[in-house]
Amino acid sequence: MEEQVINVMPRIGDKAPEFTAVSTQGTINFPKDYEGKWVIFFSHPADFTPVCTSEFMTFANMEKQFNEANCELLGLSIDGLYSHIAWLRTIKEKIEYKGMKNIEVKFPLIEDISMKVSNKYGMIQPGESSTQAVRAVFFVDPKGIIRTILYYPLSIGRNFQEIYRALIALQTADAFQVACPADWQPGDDVIVPTAGSCGVAQDRMEDTENLDCKDWFFCTKKLDKDLVLNTVLNKQ
Numbered sequence: 001m002e003e004q005v006i007n008v009m010p011r012i013g014d015k016a017p018e019f020t021a022v023s024t025q026g027t028i029n030f031p032k033d034y035e036g037k038w039v040i041f042f043s044h045p046a047d048f049t050p051v052c053t054s055e056f057m058t059f060a061n062m063e064k065q066f067n068e069a070n071c072e073l074l075g076l077s078i079d080g081l082y083s084h085i086a087w088l089r090t091i092k093e094k095i096e097y098k099g100m101k102n103i104e105v106k107f108p109l110i111e112d113i114s115m116k117v118s119n120k121y122g123m124i125q126p127g128e129s130s131t132q133a134v135r136a137v138f139f140v141d142p143k144g145i146i147r148t149i150l151y152y153p154l155s156i157g158r159n160f161q162e163i164y165r166a167l168i169a170l171q172t173a174d175a176f177q178v179a180c181p182a183d184w185q186p187g188d189d190v191i192v193p194t195a196g197s198c199g200v201a202q203d204r205m206e207d208t209e210n211l212d213c214k215d216w217f218f219c220t221k222k223l224d225k226d227l228v229l230n231t232v233l234n235k236q
Contacts, residue, residue, distance in 0.1 A: 012149060022111050024109045025107070028110060036142045042074070047086075054097055059107070060105045065164060076110040077110075139170060176223060189220040
């Protein structure tokens, strides 16, 4: 009897599972090919489907924004390479959506007919579909560590402004050693790390010039929008 292989879904903080795969832009060795860069690695259910088409057009239209934040895009579905190519050509030649047209998808789209990569990343969820990947999004940092994971069902397209916002927030948190509160956008106040001692807590409560402390555990500070963007978008 063939032994059943059980794949454990990767978690935030794990190293991104390695794989080699064929894509519309050649062979991909992941995450080795992307060392030093952030990656948005995402799956979609199937080629030639309308929700996926709207998503790929949006990602392609925003690719420059992501690249400016030192981030590459990498897509996957369990369709074959020739289906991928035909679909992407159709998008460019025939599809117009929300004012977007003649959209060329330049980032790689991986073929995963065997579902090996999809299963490594927990993209196949039988309760939703055993033959299509759900809409998974993995944020992988320059060291190949998974930093954020988002999952959407087959029927709902992703929020691409939120994907971009999360990427900028992650980079901001790393660069300035802060946390980003709910709905944070560049230019908004950020949260300083919680005080680790009574003395630090007291000092913070008294530092009304640099900090705005609601209580000892909840202190925010200003972080200039231009400083954030110049740092994150490498504009210095």
